[in-house]
Amino acid sequence: xxxxxxxxxxxxxxxxxxxxxxxxxxxxxxxxxxxxxxxxxxxxxxxxxxxxxxxxxxxxxxxxxxxxxxxxxxxxxxxxxxxxxxxxxxxxxxxxxxxxxxxxxxxxxxxxxxxxxxxxxxxxxxxxxxxxxxxxxxxxxxxxxxxxxxxxxxxxxxxxxxxxxxxxxxxxxxxxxxxxxxxxxxxxxxxxxxxxxxxxxxxxxxxxxxxxxxxxxxxxxxxxxxxxxxxxxxxxxxxxxxxxxxxxxxxxxxxxxxxxxxxxxxxxxxxxxxxxxxxxxxxxxxxxxxxxxxxxxxxxxxxxxxxxxxxxxxxxxxxxxxxxxxxxxxxxxxxxxxxxxxxxxxxxxxxxxxxxxxxxxxxxxxxxxxxxxxxxxxxxxxxxxxxxxxxxxxxxxxxxxxxxxxxxxxxxxxxxxxxxxxxxxxxxxxxxxxxxxxxxxxxxxxxxxxxxxxxxxxxxxxxxxxxxxxxxxxxxxxxxxxxxxxxxxxxxxxxxxxxxxxxxxxxx
Amino acid sequence: xxxxxxxxxxxxxxxxxxxxxxxxxxxxxxxxxxxxxxxxxxxxxxxxxxxxxxxxxxxxxxxxxxxxxxxxxxxxxxxxxxxxxxxxxxxxxxxxxxxxxxxxxxxxxxxxxxxxxxxxxxxxxxxxxxxxxxxxxxxxxxxxxxxxxxxxxxxxxxxxxxxxxxxxxxxxxxxxxxxxxxxxxxxxxxxxxxxx
Ligand SMILES: [Zn+2]
Numbered sequence: 001x002x003x004x005x006x007x008x009x010x011x012x013x014x015x016x017x018x019x020x021x022x023x024x025x026x027x028x029x030x031x032x033x034x035x036x037x038x039x040x041x042x043x044x045x046x047x048x049x050x051x052x053x054x055x056x057x058x059x060x061x062x063x064x065x066x067x068x069x070x071x072x073x074x075x076x077x078x079x080x081x082x083x084x085x086x087x088x089x090x091x092x093x094x095x096x097x098x099x100x101x102x103x104x105x106x107x108x109x110x111x112x113x114x115x116x117x118x119x120x121x122x123x124x125x126x127x128x129x130x131x132x133x134x135x136x137x138x139x140x141x142x143x144x145x146x147x148x149x150x151x152x153x154x155x156x157x158x159x160x161x162x163x164x165x166x167x168x169x170x171x172x173x174x175x176x177x178x179x180x181x182x183x184x185x186x187x188x189x190x191x192x193x194x195x196x197x198x199x200x201x202x203x204x205x206x207x208x209x210x211x212x213x214x215x216x217x218x219x220x221x222x223x224x225x226x227x228x229x230x231x232x233x234x235x236x237x238x239x240x241x242x243x244x245x246x247x248x249x250x251x252x253x254x255x256x257x258x259x260x261x262x263x264x265x266x267x268x269x270x271x272x273x274x275x276x277x278x279x280x281x282x283x284x285x286x287x288x289x290x291x292x293x294x295x296x297x298x299x300x301x302x303x304x305x306x307x308x309x310x311x312x313x314x315x316x317x318x319x320x321x322x323x324x325x326x327x328x329x330x331x332x333x334x335x336x337x338x339x340x341x342x343x344x345x346x347x348x349x350x351x352x353x354x355x356x357x358x359x360x361x362x363x364x365x366x367x368x369x370x371x372x373x374x375x376x377x378x379x380x381x382x383x384x385x386x387x388x389x390x391x392x393x394x395x396x397x398x399x400x401x402x403x404x405x406x407x408x409x410x411x412x413x414x415x416x417x418x419x420x421x422x423x424x425x426x427x428x429x430x431x432x433x434x435x436x437x438x439x440x441x442x443x444x445x446x447x448x449x450x451x452x453x454x455x456x457x458x459x460x461x462x463x464x465x466x467x468x469x470x471x472x473x474x475x476x477x478x479x480x481x482x483x484x485x486x487x488x489x490x491x492x493x494x495x496x497x498x499x500x501x502x503x504x505x506x507x508x
Numbered sequence: 509x510x511x512x513x514x515x516x517x518x519x520x521x522x523x524x525x526x527x528x529x530x531x532x533x534x535x536x537x538x539x540x541x542x543x544x545x546x547x548x549x550x551x552x553x554x555x556x557x558x559x560x561x562x563x564x565x566x567x568x569x570x571x572x573x574x575x576x577x578x579x580x581x582x583x584x585x586x587x588x589x590x591x592x593x594x595x596x597x598x599x600x601x602x603x604x605x606x607x608x609x610x611x612x613x614x615x616x617x618x619x620x621x622x623x624x625x626x627x628x629x630x631x632x633x634x635x636x637x638x639x640x641x642x643x644x645x646x647x648x649x650x651x652x653x654x655x656x657x658x659x660x661x662x663x664x665x666x667x668x669x670x671x672x673x674x675x676x677x678x679x680x681x682x683x684x685x686x687x688x689x690x691x692x693x694x695x696x697x698x699x700x701x702x703x704x
Contacts, residue, residue: 073625158690172562172694172698173698174697174698174699174700175558175694175697175698177560178551178555178558178562179558179562179694181547181557182559182560182561182562182563182566183566185539185540185543185559185563185564186536186562186563186566186567187566190617192617193617194539194613194617195530195539196535196536196539196563196566196567197535197536197566197567197570197609198531198532198534198535198609198613199570199609200566200570200573200611254597284513291550395575432564506672
């Protein structure tokens with residue numbers, strides 16, 4: 001019998017099970033009495049949440065009615081870029097304040113290089129109670145790397161519905177990874193491979209199905225899930241986090257990374273179908289070179305469901321905000337709302353598993369809720385995910401670490417204008433930690449221009465592919481002006497190639 | 509309520525456990541051994557042994573649960589039967605049900621297909637899945653009962669079954685030794701933690 005359980009599946013399972021997990025370091029809490037001047041920092045990340053689909057940023061569908069209101073008391077960043085178009089590098093850049101080719105977590109489900117294990121937002125806030133949580137297994141793999149600097153790493157399945165994995169992981173605490181792989185092979189009922197168990201696998205799938213059934217009416221498309229759990233509700237995660245935060249002695253640093261609106265898109269019943277027959281028109285764009293042409297009809301439907309799923313994010317973030325407000329935590333807290341990368345519904349692709357680097361895939365929301373702020377401030381400057389670490393260090397009175405590659409964001413930095421800098425976002429799925437970057441998709445935004453720089457792909461016959469867009473007059477990236485602005489293109493290409501050369505020097 | 513000893517002797521219980529453990533272990537080991545190279549290719553030999561060991565430990569635990577269920581089932585068999593005969597009958601049930609469970613997994617995994625006409629018939633019911641199981645049960649219980657009757661109805665048949673049970677029990681003892689080794693591996697892994 002052929003074993004078709006792929007490496008991807010293996011990673012999927014083993015990745016969500018960090019090799020060890022830290023129990024809440026409560027002893028440490030008891031000792032901390034923060035001076036009033038120290039503010040908490042809470043970072044809320046919703047996975048694969050594109051700024052393109054957010055009404056606050058001008059999207060035609062009203063996907064964020066709650067957040068639009070809350071924004072009246074926030075600094076709203078309109079041109080904020082994730083450092084990649086998928087989770088591992090994008091999240092690692094938020095956490096380390098460095099670009100993917102620096103922190104080296106460029107392949108899926110990896111950790112940052114050993115050099116950066118002690119260079120993260122968790123190490124910067126080493127006098128805080130540092131907490132982390134994620135529904136996303138790949139983010140937990142990153143936490144595993146940073147674990148010596150995390151005081152309370154909430155296990156992934158703690159905020160999911162009951163699953164037998166949780167029992168197994170509780171019993172075999174010191175060997176979560178392999179015991180869970182064995183449990184998956186033993187007890188998980190599969191349609192395409194054998195279970196080691198003759199009877200238990202059937203019983204379990206029956207009972208776990210029953211547990212989930214209770215919520216069927218609320219989630220007609222199925223429960224939110226990352227596939228390697230038995231489903232979860234954002235409501236539960238928000239409630240449990242807020243109650244845990246209420247118990248803490250300040251100050252704390254929390255990094256909470258929720259899966260929605262990442263696929264599978266599972267909006268609750270109250271939003272389901274909301275955008276199905278509205279007047280929204282997809283802007284027609286030619287199929288990307290990395291995609292097969294055709295299949296455009298499904299994109300419209302998937303986009304609508306994704307937009308409905310954002311409504312769920314919007315509602316639950318609103319609830320989180322109000323809970324923090326009413327418990328009094330908010331007035332002492334820098335609350336950040338953002339995403340690790342975007343999601344796209346155009347040019348023949350749905351989602352973000354694509355080598356392209358268009359705006360919907362990399363432009364993400366960023367809002368900073370500053371303690372005591374009562375008015376809205378809109379920032380149109382182009383900003384990067386790597387700026388968050390420097391900014392949060394700066395506003396809480398810490399030294400910005402010299403290894404961080406980001407800038408302090410406006411309005412918090414001293415000089416109001418920086419010399420114009422380029423913003424990088426990249427995907428280099430094949431690059432190992434200690435190897436030079438030999439293939440990548442690089443987005444390079446400078447001023448009004450955005451360069452797409454693709455190289456090392458077999459589909460391009462290992463040739464470079466270069467596109468240039470004026471994203472201020474052409475935000476949809478419809479007309480490639482590389483031939484009309486050869487000088488600008490040349491300069492930007494030169495800059496990108498110089499950067500790659502500098503990065504690769506260390507690994508040759 | 510009759511005392512338990514009227515239904516089972518102590519050695520009966522042990523035999524019953526071995527009979528339950530046997531099919532579970534055979535099935536689990538076939539697929540766990542098949543996966544060794546797969547795990548090894550992705551991590552290392554110690555993890556491969558780890559997955560196998562956990563599988564054995566899980567199979568042992570599942571065997572205990574199955575034995576308890578079968579043990580309870582045995583109270584349904586008339587006291588007119590001797591306790592040996594009761595265990596032999598239960599043994600036959602375990603085997604037939606296990607083979608059925610194996611066939612179901614093979615059926616699902618290999619994608620054996622049911623003729624369309626049969627599917628369209630079952631779809632007519634409110635709970636097609638449930639109906640399929642009921643029909644299967646209706647077909648299989650007489651087969652199981654018939655087999656047991658035929659085997660236990662003749663002295664020769666009974667003797668063959670008893671011999672088989674003895675041989676299986678012996679083989680199962682070997683598996684139990686492996687379970688013990690597996691348990692030791694699991695304990696070591698959990699003491700040292702998976703330091704990588
Ligand atoms: Zn992500």
